[in-house]
Amino acid sequence: MRKQIALFNHKGGVGKTTTTFNLGWMLANKGKKVIIVDCDPQCNLTGMVLGFKDAEGFASMYASDSVTNIRDGLAPAFESRPALIQPVHCTPINGQPNMHLLPGHMGVAEYEVTLGIAQELSNSLVTLQNLPGALHYLFSKTAEKYNADFILVDMSPSLGPINQNLLMTSDYFIVPMFPDYFSAMATESLASILPKWAAWAKQGKKLSLLQEAIYPFPDKQPKFLGTIIQNYRVREGVPSAAFQKWIDEIKRGVEKRLIPVLRENDMLLPDELYKKVSEIAQRQAMLFSDSAISCPLFKVSDFNSLIALSQKHKAPVFDLSDAQLEQVGVVLEITKKSMQKFRALYSDGADRIITLTENAESY
Numbered sequence: 438m439r440k441q442i443a444l445f446n447h448k449g450g451v452g453k454t455t456t457t458f459n460l461g462w463m464l465a466n467k468g469k470k471v472i473i474v475d476c477d478p479q480c481n482l483t484g485m486v487l488g489f490k491d492a493e494g495f496a497s498m499y500a501s502d503s504v505t506n507i508r509d510g511l512a513p514a515f516e517s518r519p520a521l522i523q524p525v526h527c528t529p530i531n532g533q534p535n536m537h538l539l540p541g542h543m544g545v546a547e548y549e550v551t552l553g554i555a556q557e558l559s560n561s562l563v564t565l566q567n568l569p570g571a572l573h574y575l576f577s578k579t580a581e582k583y584n585a586d587f588i589l590v591d592m593s594p595s596l597g598p599i600n601q602n603l604l605m606t607s608d609y610f611i612v613p614m615f616p617d618y619f620s621a622m623a624t625e626s627l628a629s630i631l632p633k634w635a636a637w638a639k640q641g642k643k644l645s646l647l648q649e650a651i652y653p654f655p656d657k658q659p660k661f662l663g664t665i666i667q668n669y670r671v672r673e674g675v676p677s678a679a680f681q682k683w684i685d686e687i688k689r690g691v692e693k694r695l696i697p698v699l700r701e702n703d704m705l706l707p708d709e710l711y712k713k714v715s716e717i718a719q720r721q722a723m724l725f726s727d728s729a730i731s732c733p734l735f736k737v738s739d740f741n742s743l744i745a746l747s748q749k750h751k752a753p754v755f756d757l758s759d760a761q762l763e764q765v766g767v768v769l770e771i772t773k774k775s776m777q778k779f780r781a782l783y784s785d786g787a788d789r790i791i792t793l794t795e796n797a798e799s800y
């Protein structure tokens with residue numbers, strides 16, 4: 438079964454885009470067919486993957502006659518064209534035949550207001566009934582075309598109608614975090630917004646007008662896969678004290694505030710399943726003392742020099758060749774060791790995601 442996973446946190450700079458790319462690549466390394474979707478009007482993922490330095494790259498891609506990006510894909514629904522939504526002609530990813538990019542478009546921001554009105558689910562809905570199901574329909578048709586197992590949705594840092602739609606029409610979601618005050622605060626606002634979104638989706642799923650639409654509103658109940666804590670500094674192999682404080686704070690927030698809300702709104706997988714993957718993690722010597730649900734999918738320290746090289750070569754931080762690392766001798770060996778550590782982390786994270794999503798229905 439195809440799985441759509443949203444990477445969601447309304448706070449920016451927490452690693453949504455970086456995780457989408459690296460995790461997608463790792464899932465693809467494991468033989469899964471993956472589509473990464475850039476839903477952020479800032480198009481960071483698209484810029485990174487395609488190596489666009491300025492607007493020119495985007496302009497030539499958008500000038501194509503075929504449907505090459507999310508805005509063109511959605512246009513039939515949002516611009517009331519008579520034609521049906523067609524699958525997007527995705528961009529292949531150099532070096533990773535199992536992964537494709539569904540490129541972003543700044544113009545998607547223009548659809549936000551209309552979608553917001555459609556999602557008010559008021560009486561004026563007849564003219565807007567096709568919009569709430571359009572994003573999901575577009576991704577499904579595109580995933581079908583590429584025979585994808587996973588659709589990873591990179592989202593913008595906002596609590597707007599597009600993100601509300603993307604999250605509530607996904608099968609699963611991951612919340613990337615950065616260990617600081619703002620991510621700790623973000624747990625609070627997620628705990629207060631998610632019940633509202635869940636109530637809205639529940640109402641949407643019951644509305645015959647949305648079910649009878651050309652692009653029906655999908656019957657989804659998104660489940661939490663976990664958090665990913667990114668980009669902290671390490672000292673002697675463990676997070677430095679300042680970061681550890683925020684990591685603990687985030688875990689507390691997730692456990693005390695977020696998990697109860699997710700449980701009330703049926704957004705959690707069965708407890709045994711979280712326990713199962715945390716046992717896998719423990720076997721792989723990543724010991725977590727915390728409870729199974731709040732333990733992050735993985736924690737990843739600062740990539741240091743690897744992040745710039747990853748962006749320069751449009752390759753994941755864990756799969757750079759010796760030539761791409763641009764180093765020799767002892768320095769090269771040290772960097773390769775650190776790269777192997779990240780490879781093991783992402784590999785473990787991908788295994789846990791595969792286990793969670795493949796067993797979700799059998800529990």
Ligand SMILES: Nc1ncnc2c1ncn2[C@@H]1O[C@H](COP(=O)(O)OP(=O)(O)O)[C@@H](O)[C@H]1O
Pocket residue numbers: 448449450451452453454455456481594613667668669737738739740741744
């Ligand atoms: N583990 C990491 N180590 C170093 N830099 C990182 C790491 N994760 C993300 N970054 C950098 O942090 C910035 C924000 O990450 P990004 O993935 O763009 O976040 P978001 O999509 O949530 O805004 C980017 O410049 C990215 O290159």
Ligand SMILES: [Mg+2]
Pocket residue numbers: 453454455477481482591592
């Ligand atoms: Mg981003």
